């Protein structure tokens with residue numbers, strides 16, 4: 483039975499910030515087609531599950547999410563599976579879950595309106611996991627309706643092939659968006675009310691482009707020009723690879739006032755033997771040299787990272803080396819994960835997979851150390867005065883929550899408006915947030 487042409491939709495994004503960005507672009511696209519956003523998945527004619535494949539039994543989770551979209555009367559909305567699971571599983575998804583109408587990969591979602599029409603005609607399931615040479619970006623409508631903070635994808639994909647990672651397979655090869663496209667989108671975001679832009683890429687610091695004068699520029703050069711755009715008060719970027727931390731970017735942390743003092747630079751592990759097995763193509767030593775150079779340029783910079791425990795073959799001595807590296811670096815925050823074998827990646831076929839109980843124990847110890855470091859970092863800001871960009875309401879009336887330059891959540895008690903940049907005196911530091919009052 484054919485489903486009616488949808489008039490309302492709901493996009494649900496999982497995973498990384500790039501998926502959040504893609505979800506926003508799909509929303510704008512569907513709105514430009516005349517559909518309106520429903521309150522939630524239960525009220526929508528079309529539900530887009532924008533999925534993540536990076537860890538865990540992601541695909542299994544998608545199937546249970548699909549099951550939950552069935553309504554009391556037995557009907558289902560039109561269902562589109564987008565994102566990285568869509569890319570990895572393709573036509574297998576509607577085979578296993580016949581209620582799925584559309585499968586669309588991360589490089590093809592500009593075709594969503596066409597796919598909706600194809601699904602409506604109901605002849606076959608509409609599947610598009612192509613990675614077309616001409617980019618989806620050109621086919622998407624202009625940016626609009628922004629809060630104070632916005633994401634902007636400048637680079638996508640990855641050629642580094644770390645042995646644990648699906649990203650090169652789901653997001654494709656490393657591609658930089660051209661200079662003019664990035665500038666235009668940044669201006670559109672600022673016109674639409676953004677004051678902070680976070681530049682996104684799986685390997686964002688590998689971004690390269692030609693500026694208006696035809697000179698080759700890296701991310702540092704791009705940031706220097708973005709800094710001059712009227713209305714852009716804060717610039718951030720994520721995620722970076724240690725091998726692509728070039729001088730121009732490091733120096734931008736010294737020279738560019740709007741570039742926030744925060745660096746997310748995943749190292750994954752602190753043992754050279756494991757880094758080699760991960761095909762990270764850097765060593766502990768070369769990573770630490772990068773951190774030293776960055777800190778020389780910007781002494782107060784907050785360092786963040788990602789860690790994987792229990793990579794195949796990881797010994798207790800390897801793990802101890804990871805803890806030692808964390809001790810040396812002193813993180814302001816970090817993300818850490820148990821290794822999860824990803825289908826089709828080289829590490830999934832390696833001998834010596836680590837037992838779940840060992841991973842649990844290592845993750846706990848690692849997170850205890852990282853949590854201590856985060857709390858210690860937050861305490862260094864007690865009694866400091868800092869600018870806070872207000873992003874949303876807090877739990878209590880009048881309370882707002884914003885971000886410090888170092889990406890800490892700051893609870894401000896005395897009610898500035900969302901979107902305001904305020905000077906705040908920090909009166910309390912907790913493990914996960916700061917509390918402040920407007921400076922007088």
Ligand code: 5AD
Nearest residue numbers: 646647748788789790819820821822
């Ligand atoms: N298992 C566990 N963690 C992973 N990550 C990527 N792939 C895996 C995997 N197979 C983590 C890395 C990466 C972050 C985005 O997710 O730490 O930096």
Ligand code: SF4
Nearest residue numbers: 497498534535536566
């Ligand atoms: Fe998940 Fe990676 Fe895809 Fe982002 S790019 S949604 S983290 S698999």
